[in-house]
Amino acid sequence: MSGRPSPDLAITETRVYRGANVWSYDRAIHLVVDLGSLEEFPTSTLPGFTDHMMTMLPGLREHSCSRGRRGGFVERLHEGTWLGHVAEHCALALQQVVGHDVRRGKTRAVKGTTGVYNVIYGYDDEQVGLAAGRLAVRLVNHLVQADPEFDWDAELESFIRRAQRTAFGPSTQAILDEAMSRDIPWIRLNQYSLVQLGQGVHAKRIRATMTSETSAIAVDIASDKDLTTRLLGAAGLPVPKQESVRTADQAARVAVRIGFPVVVKPLDGNHGRGVCLNLENEGEVREAFETAKGESKRGVVVVESFVTGKDYRCLIIDGRVAAIAERVPASVTGDGISTVEQLVDTANADPRRGVGHEKVLTRIKVDAAAEALVAEQGYEMTAVPPEGQVVKLALTGNMSTGGISIDRTLEAHPENAEIAEEAARMIGLDIAGIDFICPDITEPVRETGGAICEVNAAPGFRMHTHPTIGDPQFIAKPVVDMLFPPGTPSRIPIVAVTGTNGKTTTSRMISHIFKGMGHKVGMTSTDGVVIDERLLIRADASGPRSARMVLQNPRVDLAVFEVARGGILREGLGYERNDVAVVLNVAPDHLGLRGIDTVEQLADVKAVLVEAVPRDGHAVLNADDPLVRAMRRRCSGQVVWISMDEPGSETRDMIDAHCRRGGKALVLNPSERGEMIVVKHGPREMQLAWTHLLPSTFAGRARMNVQNALAAAAAAFATGAPLHDIRQGLRTFSTNYYLSPGRLNEVEVNGVNVVVDYCHNAPGMKMLGDFVDRTGDSMESSHALARPSRIGVIATAGDRRDEDMRELGEVAARHFDVVVVREDNQLRGKERGYVADLVTDGVRSAMEDGARCKQVEVVLDEIEAVRHAMSRANAGDLLVLCVDKHAAVMSELENWSPQAQAGSGVTDESSPGADPDYYTADA
Template identity: 85%
Template sequence: MTERPTPDLTIVETRVYRGANVWSYERAIQLVVDLGSLERFPTNTIPGFTDHLLEMLPGLREHSCSRGKRGGFVERLHEGTWLGHVAEHCSLALQQVVGHDVRRGKTRGVKGQPGLYNVIYGYQDEQVGLAAGRLAVRLVNHLVQADPEFDWDAELEAFIKRAQRTAFGPSTQAILDEAVSRDIPWIRLNQYSLVQLGQGVHAKRIRATMTSATSAIAVDIASDKDLTTTLLGAAGLPVPKQESVRTEDQAVRAANRIGYPVVIKPLDGNHGRGVMLDLQDEAEVREAFPVAQGESRRGVLVVESFITGKDYRCLIIDGRVAAIAERVPASVTGDGTSTIEQLVDTANADPRRGVGHEKVLTRIAVNDAAVELVREQGFEMTDVPPEGQMVKLALTGNMSTGGISIDRTFEAHPENVEIAEEAARMVGLDIAGIDFICPDITEPVRETGGAICEVNAAPGFRMHTHPTIGEPQFIAKPVVDMLFPPGSQSRIPIVAVTGTNGKTTTSRMISHIFKGMGRKVGMTSTDGVVIDERLVIRADSSGPRSARMVLQNPRVDFAVFEVARGGILREGLGYERNDVAVVLNVQPDHLGLRGIDTVEQLADVKAVIVEAVPRDGHAVLNADDPLVREMRRRCSGQVVWFSMEEPGTETRDMIDAHCRRGGKALVLNPSERGEMIVVKHGPREMQLAWTHLLPATFSGRARMNVQNALAAAAAAFAAGAPLHDIRQGLRSFSTNYYLAPGRLNEVEVNGVNVIVDYCHNAPGMVALGDFVDRLGDSLETSHELARPSRIGIVATAGDRRDQDMVDLGLEAAKHFDVVIVREDAHSRGRARGEVAGLISEGVQKSMADGARCKQVEEALDEIDAVRHAMSRANAGDLLVICVDKHAAVMTELENWSPQAQAGAGVSPDNPAADPDYVPAEAAPES
């Protein structure tokens, strides 16, 4: 019996990348799909599948796929491709149906798991992209086996309506398209039309056609039609006579004073709602009053003289006329055979017409006012008007009521142009819509009897960008010119720092250098978000959301982002590109998480920031790390090397060859006086600083900070900082608790030398152990009677592999006489004591092999471990604390100071007696 396919395609996991990521240079959606039994059924084995698919989504015929030509994907369908690949293309095609220009996608099998596939595709709107993926999977299953409850037409219509709810309006989209064409970044700030253009200090905001430069007073004036008319009249501009009224009787008296015919409209209305035109007598005024009042928010109406003529909208941007459109009210023209109802249906069938502002034209609404207007023209909706007879369905020419527009930009009389520009200046709007009523815009309105009937804030662009008749006007250009004049900047420099160890310290060094230059630096790190040296958020902020927070801050003019592996895998970078990418090292840490099982895969993740470097950017790479060195092939910009190798080594020879070709590098040159950091640029060599004079290096003993200083200096040099500013920044940066909390902080407590550091993995312990050995040797030579002890408190996070924990213990035992093993407050899924047991196992193995360590103890709580270590330490000993909550640890150390112990009842055994004591669980992070 022949096996038949069943609709088994399911979505196992969904992830949204909001920036460059491991799959794409651009934002993308990843679906992990399970084909189930469909793994055995490519498309060419399912009868009718391809034909039905192309019938439902004809746009797939345009997909080139891997063939690089139109129809390439159709070829793949006929030859046979797997249904995960089909879901990818359907997700793209569905977004293209709603006008989203997305084309990038790929499908790759999940390594070692047959039937599972990673489906990756681009998106413009996150919610639309996710909905497209879900609908694509349902469609594929439906084509495999018909689902009687799956109505494709209804599903597609619901998807289109869903996309339209979150889509930008035509005005906003026109501005964004122009901004993108100029490489101006943008961020959507809410689900509506509030958008930020540019980054940091250069940021501007728009909401539809209102900008951050739009005066709130001007908007209020434009919303008050009575005040607007008074101001324009005082400037000598042609305006109709008008009065404000609140009651029906007041409206009648005002109409009698002004003289018939008159217009009644809401004082604070918009889009032509509630505007009642050509009222000939008292009865019509009374009849129109409640209609106009129903559209008024404050209950105040305007009665003004009725100006006859055509309706023109003059768009003023930054004080100059950008476009002029003639607005024709909604109407139909008889063909001699169709009723008015049928003519309206035919007009609404135009694919250019939609609901509201979703398309270039709005559907004609047949309401009571439209029926009454048709009746006033001598027809009923069921009548057949004579051929060529125009029947109006609305009195106003607003496109939102179904009207059409005719471009008249280059036909207006210069005097009318001058009047429109003066009206916008009088109201004070940077973007204004001036409504003229006059017989002909080509003739001066002062001579023909026309007038300005309204001034609008936030005017719509649709009638100008998509006129029904005439040439479209590119009016987004002057808007963007106004916000970002030619030559002005829209981006702030971004330096991204990644690596297994040293990210936070290097980021702080870079920030410190540029802060010394007067820059307002926004920095993200594992400690939080720092804006101009103020910690605004205490949390692990090394992910993409924190980066976007910095880019939205209007004070920031330079950004430094610590970029962690987890954030890249979770959401991508969260921004488009970084001007400088710094990769410090790639070492085995966090393996076994989110599909990253090897150090090579980890290098691929961290290389994302290198791939995000533009052609005019720089990648600062560690030449001493083979995996980092390979990233040079992924960089579109220039590579800046840094190395701690001595001259004459293979690495230095490679760097010298790089510089002979005009490249840049920072290296160490040893001499009798010490090590000199040297900047190499082409044939030139420039001395920067002695390593032993940099406070963060502890006289050159902290080799990891020597490397971090090289990386920070290279990044600053690549970002354009002068050498003297780099030198001054490195010389003034130290690892004291206030500049670098939790990163190699040194304090003395009762004669005990205490080092507080964040070390939490075996590679970090190698670097920290080297520093401990160098520092410990110097301490030992200063004591003649007894050798000081080295005590280490170590721990790691619970989400590491068992072997990683054992390796940490193996390495720690090489450098300490006593190892005290603790655990973090959050075990990350491990049982209490499990992590400590594995670390202790590693220590004991190393002790058996003859390591320095002579004793291993466990004190699981961090503060208990600190108390225990301090109680057994003697003056002159070296205590190294690998911290989790550094603020709580520093508070505890303060309680051991002589001043704290001098307080009533305070002792090392009872620090809680101190009224200022902060318990570990309540201590805030710095």
Template identity: 70%
Template sequence: MAVEVPTPSGPARPELRIVETRVYRGPNVWSYQQAIHLVVDLGILEQYPTVALPGFTDRLLELVPGVGRHSCSTGRKGGFVDRLRDGTWLGHVAEHVALQLQTMAGHDQRRGKTRSVKGRPGHYNIVYGYTDETVGVAAGRLAVRLMNDLVEHDEAFDFETELNAFLRQAERVAFGPSTAAILEEAASRDIPFIRLNNASLVQLGQGVYAQRIRATMTSKTGALAVDIAGDKDLTTTLLGAAGLPVPKQEAVRTLQGTLEAARRIGFPVVVKPLDGNHGRGVCLDLQDDAAVEKAFDIAKAESKRGTIIVESFVTGRDYRCLIVGGRMQAIAERVPAHVVGDGSSTVAQLVEVTNSDPRRGVGHEKVLTKIKVDDAAREVLAGQGYTLESVPPEGEMVKLALTGNMSTGGISIDRTFDAHPDNVEIAEEAARMVGLDVAGIDFICPDITFPVRETGGAICEVNAAPGFRMHTHPTVGEPQFIAKPVVDLLFPPGSQSRVPIVAVTGTNGKTTTSRMIAHIFKGLGRKVGMTSTDGVVIDERLVIKADASGPRSARMVLQNPRVDFAVMEVARGGILREGLGYDRNDIAVVTNIAPDHLGMRGIDTLRQLADVKAVIVEAVPRNGFAVLNADDPHVRNMRRRCSGEVIWFSLAEPGSETREMIDDHCRRGGRAVVLEATDRGEMIVIKHGRRSMQLAWTHLLPSTFGGAARFNVANSLAAAGAAFAAGAPLHDIRQGLRTFATTYYLSPGRLNLIEVGNADVFLDYCHNAAGMKELGAFVDRYAEQKARKNDHARMSRIGMIGAAGDRRDDDMRELGAVAAQYFDVIVIREDERLRGRATGETAELVAEGARQAMAEGARCRQVEIVLDELDATRHVLARTNPGDLVVMCVDKHAMVAAELEERTKHAQAGARVGQKGDAVSDPDLDPNTLTVSAEAEGSEASDEALTAADAEPETVDDTAV
């Protein structure tokens, strides 16, 4: 079937095309849970809904029948078929197919939505859930290829072949049955997990509470115990010394030694590798030297260290006893791979029928393993007088393997409640002797229901990291939920698995607020992990210097075993790219929403920007809190998205509309942090219901510079609200705010005051118009304070400013226009990374705005452009006189701070200003130690900077960020 649309140049080939792929690894703008996001272009297929494509629906249902059961928006099973026959667009169909393909791979997913891209006809957002991101992305790509093939068949595309390749890929990356069972149990208890590699290494829990598993090996599994279990000779010796029943055994390395050992022990014997697993290389019931000689080569090939075990052959049934935490949890009887004759089919045909069981797969991908017909299987058949072409009598059991391992095609029968208590005690004692927390004890005995000491039998192996599937999915009998005791072992009932997470976002002030919160809890003795635009800080140590305000850095903090409290600065770039780096945050803080980063990644309005920032509010659980700025209407509207409790903070005066709303909120038992006027100044007050608790005077907080920095007053309110919500005592909140100063060591690059040549120089990160208004208001108040203390001639105000190149032209002009209202002289610099702009273009746009404001009567009298940041810094210092007020809005704060410190040192030594001095001794102020973000987005850069440039994280011992 082909769809042709006449065009001036001839027929066009219809094609659905993926334009962009994103993987959200946590809550995001589309979903509360992880999701795949495909942006697709339908092209000419936008004109062709499914109803206009003859045969499309029938062919789709034939190839992927499972989509016929989807309810879609109808709310009833099969409703999606009605949508197909009534007419829907192919992007929507691709979403359903991607979900069904994952279901076919064993990943049950039912969450999805398709929405058109605003302003881009024919483009659609396809969003759907996933379990494994590799499988999820592959499902989306295969779904799109299938859509195109159903519209116009491509001879090079065979869906059955592609589907099989997709399913094999899903099997390769999927967790094994044992790991999956533990993770399902953990998820049922709300224990988070992080996959640490592409195999089965998984972290359960967060930070200081984290535990790790690899398959069924846990953090509590001793390395020495694993070594003992891997040495079958040593294991048998230890168990025998404890009086436990074990077979006679010798360890040998040569064929001659193997033959001699077999003769000493007495036939029949077993030959197996010393350090093998899954039954590989095990040869049973060897009756003579010839059989031993042949078995030697098989066992030798599977032995890692070249040592072979020869032991007496114990007859009986094969039982696996699972011991967890020293107690028996499950017992399974393992039956070797076999078929049962029907009187008419050959052995080969019976094997084919048995392998067609949907429960059987390759290796450990499913609950049963397909029977493999190899030379060993043919030998076992020959020993019973059969070949693959033989037709066994009806009802006769024909073995194809001697060992009962599931990995060789065996089946399991649950015997958990059949075992005799003496046998249970023996198995538990064997696990204790080896020292394993999770152990698989292999018993060979006539019947597990009778004492093995009386009926005969022995423990033939003790296994570390035993498989669970024979217990969780027995072929016969009831499944045993053995993951529960394993998780109990790691997280006893009542223990914690999560560290408190405080997420902070907003346009301006989020870095300072994050640092304030971290500082408060450091004073409480907590081991705080913090992400920010300056890097990752673990317990007061800066471990990564990069822009780390994204999801990857958040996961880095949650993986650190020292962290017991996390403070995450969350940037819009990371949310749009990957979502949050965790599933939920206990407390969300939103400082403000202002015009910045607009026009990027589809975010064009403040409302859209607020929707992105609101993701952390939506990630608050019912028992959590959202600390919101009541003075900002966009932030105030986020209260409707919070499942938990809202805590307001506000600078508004009593009697204002905002304060009336807050007072009404508190009368209903709510919480808020506000300002109250007193005869000694403004007091920060925490209100909880009808209680009012005085916290601190704003002018006594070092970060506010006597109350002049109103934005830091607001940040202090937000930090106090978050700390109060997290359970910090009032005294400790007060002490934290009183000891937090905007020095370079506590808050690098955020309103740092450095005196250079009797001039006050402030270092700040301000980079947008909204921030410049707040900074300018601070400059006015600070200058007024200085004027009251000093009757000198009027000081000059000099500002060094710059804008990121990925902002809109009007935003850059507005930045210059606002700065012109507060400074006498403006020096405009550029960031080192121009972000797509030509050299000088950004600076000229900022200058254009400043000059326009000057023409309209702004304060500024002179605008200069010095593009290089360090040159601009030196230029500003060269024209600065004693008593002047200088504000430097910087990009690389460490480099500028190093220059200022050097000037200060020389000034104190009486040297000429500008003379080159010795290297800066402080590593934080050494520009050579800087790590520059690989993808900065101003104050909201993503943490993709954690790349090769940061392969060796810098550790700064004396930094308290």
């Protein structure tokens, strides 16, 4: 150790995981931090660091860290821990300051890099979590070396205010807490209070206390106070006399007609704004008119008789009284020492009070109206009221104007509750706030006098969930009961598919099976988002955002997600859990990206799906792949094995032992008639289908699709599909372009057998090459005069390792007579021709070792490569096109039909050989 510590801690990379990920079972924020010179300074070497940290964030004393007991983290600080670890705990503590109960976190060194660490911690609100991480790093640097521009108190207050801006209000949070307690998933749809509860076809939406069941007409009626009063009066319910007016003169005349005292309020106001009470003469009415008109959206004001009594709010949910609260206007009580102004400041210092609806109580606002009301009571704001004297600062009891609430739910007279329930039914609101003015809610209002003065849509819950006096009412329960009656589902089944190769085809097979059963399937894949067999978005949609899009669609009753490793590393899964996880295989692909350098690390990424399987779920695992087989230890649910090994092999012995214990598996049983897919469940064996009779397997030659069919059948079986529906789905699924675009599509063009596939890596090319060999051998046996040629057009993405690109060429050379190398349009950071040269090198290397290939050619443009390959292919040849833009390639193939060529006017000058990106490299 040398020198003095410098504030070098810096964030070099930030990721937000919105679901299960490689670091955590739940959503998390991932910061890559560089300690710089601080790598040499653990906390034990920094005098005063721990004491100052505890002073600024005392909540850190509660952190157990790895010790598993309170104060464990403080012990680590005294013993000496690195500052990346400190930043993790600070980010958690900051979120706890604003009420977010997050405790998960870990810090791990980045392998092979000194002083660089992965800092991972949980979050409730994404923006708050990110802000907490940034402030934590600044705080650590400040404690290492004081920054004169860093004001901790100001920074903390700014952070708290930011959290309050994005936080849900008390009403929304109460509903979400109840939903989460019932395992109902939710998705925030905007930065405010619009939230989806449930998934797909089961989804409901709420915005504060307005739900997807709330009638728009009922909300309009409740917003029109004049119409509300007339409807309630027509139903025989007690309401005050009232009329709507547009001018101050009209207001004065109506007040005289109704009789003083009166109330003047806006027709369509809310939260008590603009309401003027107990007006005794025409002058007060005229003055109040202007106040009420300023809060009216349509400029209409209501004048109504003033009903004396206390202010009660009856909350009606789904036609029943859920809670009743007495609302007391904002006021202060004198102590004989403090002025009115000081008493207000003391009341606002209550930690329960905040701005607007951010906390359970609202700060008392002193404006001109409040000062005038205080003056009417004989005081000034600087006066000292006698001890025990109550000074009102508002006439209305709304919580939003600083009032308090007293719970009266159990005290209300049953007749009053019936009146409130009938009022909500008359207006048509599923959740309504009925405002009663009466002397005492414990006595019938028809006898003591009183009236319903207002009906409110989207009433606030906080006066009931957090009353100032009395017991809180758990009113979120009836709301969730209304949206999701006990026993009704809130989740749709989710099947997630991953693997190096075969993901898209397997996902399509699973979707096809369930579509045949009548399900509305939402599917994501590398081709796009498909809802009920309609392609909504054409893009690579194998990431978490596309998954959330499906879960938000109200038609979907079953989801099938293709999950790629890029999305997992970038954002996590994007959903909480999957009922069935399918892992097909793990092979070297995309290594060297985002810290994934080995195939074992890639397997850890794929295993995230298996870890997201709940106890009542299933993981479909390929027992033939050792890396996939090892994932069984990470599964909380049941494992369903699939295997293409023959009976008697070590793998089949393991599967037989698994089934003897009641497990499930799908295997192949060979016979003289062919291979039979067999479903094993415990001691039972059930025949499903002959592989050679499934269209997608090309009479069993496409071994990759035999494996995909096994996986799809296993996923459907685990999801609960009957065997006859699974069998029918496999028998009707083919690789034609309409069902499986870009995946082993076979067409005949001018006598040439053309296969279009997406193959783009060496492991996939081995499987495709096996299909080419099997197909080519059968074609040769039917051509006695000449041996058909096998021509392959191949390419790979530019973000592969150089050795992976060369290997693709080497594998292709073993199966094709002629290899045409092309490039994708998106080179992913490589120069034009770089990828093609590496692939060509691989082909040449294999040719020198005696591979089948005799000629390699390079045509960089995809369509030009297709044209070149078609121009040199003869009738009876097998042409395999490994494509990037399959739609464009299929369109080009249509142009090679005799009818298209007859009118095309193609000349020698427009032939593929004239392209400058074309050249030949012979053996």
